[in-house]
Amino acid sequence: MNINNLMSYTLDVSDHIRDESIDKLAELSETLSKEGRGAYIPSYDECEKMAETRFAIILYHPGLDKLKKYAMHEKGITEININLLADSINTLPEELVKIAAANLTAAARKFKIEIPNALQKYASTNFVDNILDIRTIDESGFLTKLSESTKVLETVYALPAKKKYPITNPELIKKAEIYFNRYQKSFEPLDKLIYVTNIMKEAGKQGVTLTSDYISKYASLNILEFNKEFRDHIKVRKSFVKEAEVGIYNDLVAKAKEIGPSKTAAVLHKIDKSFGLTKLYGKSIEDPLLSVFSGPDKYAEMVAEIDGTTVSLRQLKSLNEDDLTPIIGNDAISELKGNEGLEVLASFPKPIRLDVMDLL
Numbered sequence: 231m232n233i234n235n236l237m238s239y240t241l242d243v244s245d246h247i248r249d250e251s252i253d254k255l256a257e258l259s260e261t262l263s264k265e266g267r268g269a270y271i272p273s274y275d276e277c278e279k280m281a282e283t284r285f286a287i288i289l290y291h292p293g294l295d296k297l298k299k300y301a302m303h304e305k306g307i308t309e310i311n312i313n314l315l316a317d318s319i320n321t322l323p324e325e326l327v328k329i330a331a332a333n334l335t336a337a338a339r340k341f342k343i344e345i346p347n348a349l350q351k352y353a354s355t356n357f358v359d360n361i362l363d364i365r366t367i368d369e370s371g372f373l374t375k376l377s378e379s380t381k382v383l384e385t386v387y388a389l390p391a392k393k394k395y396p397i398t399n400p401e402l403i404k405k406a407e408i409y410f411n412r413y414q415k416s417f418e419p420l421d422k423l424i425y426v427t428n429i430m431k432e433a434g435k436q437g438v439t440l441t442s443d444y445i446s447k448y449a450s451l452n453i454l455e456f457n458k459e460f461r462d463h464i465k466v467r468k469s470f471v472k473e474a475e476v477g478i479y480n481d482l483v484a485k486a487k488e489i490g491p492s493k494t495a496a497v498l499h500k501i502d503k504s505f506g507l508t509k510l511y512g513k514s515i516e517d518p519l520l521s522v523f524s525g526p527d528k529y530a531e532m533v534a535e536i537d538g539t540t541v542s543l544r545q546l547k548s549l550n551e552d553d554l555t556p557i558i559g560n561d562a563i564s565e566l567k568g569n570e571g572l573e574v575l576a577s578f579p580k581p582i583r584l585d586v587m588d589l590l
Contacts, residue, residue, distance in 0.1 A: 236323065236364055237289060242300045243271055243310045258313055260412065261405045263343075269306025277301065282360065286311065286333035287326060290363050300330050302337040309343050316346035316401065323372045325362060332358045347401050386432055388425045395425065397432045407433075407442050414444050415511050419499050419518050422448060448519060455524040456491050463521035466514070471505050495522040534572040537583060545590045546571040557585045 240249045247255070259267050272280065277298050282288050286300035300311040312334040319327050331352030338345050345353055388395035388406050397403045406429055414422060426448040433440050440446070457463065464483055468476045478501055486494045498518040502508050511517040532543040547567050554563050558578070565574045566586070575583060 237294055237297055242314060244277060247271055261408045262309055265306040266309035269310055286360060287330040288361050290361055300334055302334055305341040308337045308341055312338055313346060316348040319348055323367045325367050328352055329358060329360060329362055333360055388428045389421055397429055400436055400438045403429060403433050403438045407440055407445060411442050411444055419495055422519060451519060451523040451525050453492055453523050457522055457524050460522055463516055467507060470507055491522050495519055498522060532572060536576055539587060543571050549589055553589050557582060
């Protein structure tokens with residue numbers, strides 16, 4: 231291999247634009263911050279006029295021009311270039327990676343940008359000399375690195391049937407998490423479930439902590455049980471369609487028990503789509519998964535200190551109605567065992583409160 235070919239490699243964002251590698255940049259942009267997505271990318275001529283200190287590395291050969299790579303003069307472009315380097319470290323000479331990574335990570339600290347896991351071992355708090363004479367590159371070592379990089383694990387995808395959204399390593403898992411946060415509303419219901427199931431599984435295997443509320447919300451759904459508020463979710467939908475179109479939702483409710491939760495969710499999505507309601511998901515209405523499947527009872531773990539005793543809503547909901555009737559009567563039972571049960575209990579006269587709490 232002729233190491234001089236390195237001078238023509240597609241390395242930073244300016245190279246990708248020059249070589250029209252738009253797909254790579256489009257994929258990357260989905261995980262970038264607002265500054266990264268809106269960053270101004272200098273042209274080749276503009277880069278030539280910029281100071282060398284504004285770049286993570288300068289590739290040098292006496293018989294060739296100096297090449298300035300990985301601009302890092304502002305936050306947005308630094309974020310783009312540090313992620314491009316992280317994605318390609320296995321196919322670049324170690325000498326190049328060490329210099330570029332040291333300077334890009336130092337710039338990342340300055341701009342408060344998260345450093346990719348792949349570059350953590352190269353991370354630096356200080357900027358280093360950015361000149362690399364490519365004649366000093368260990369060509370044999372580079373060839374060995376390239377051969378080892380081909381021995382990669384089989385790619386794991388969040389959507390394996392479509393071979394989309396790779397989650398093979400921690401870096402990709404975190405990117406997939408960010409992508410889901412931003413674009414989960416556009417997913418088909420089945421794809422959403424598959425995506426969440428696979429990313430949770432792979433994150434567990436690789437020790438990656440997921441912080442997405444969306445992922446935890448969908449992961450906690452029980453697809454074998456109906457949401458207790460299913461009919462309420464249907465009622466909300468009916469308020470957005472014409473009176474003549476309400477019947478199709480009523481028919482689904484009538485058949486839901488017979489066809490089961492999973493098929494109900496699939497049919498509900500088709501109906502929503504036909505009426506143009508999918509654009510309201512996460513706003514005025516919940517999507518079919520959250521509308522149909524049961525999830526954790528958000529009220530069950532609520533507790534309150536009443537008369538010096540800690541009482542949970544779960545305890546109130548589990549009380550035997552026959553035991554409650556002689557204490558509070560039939561009319562108040564549904565309120566006590568409802569979602570506002572703790573407040574209801576606290577409103578009772580003290581003797582009645584104590585009698586109820588004796589049943590806990």
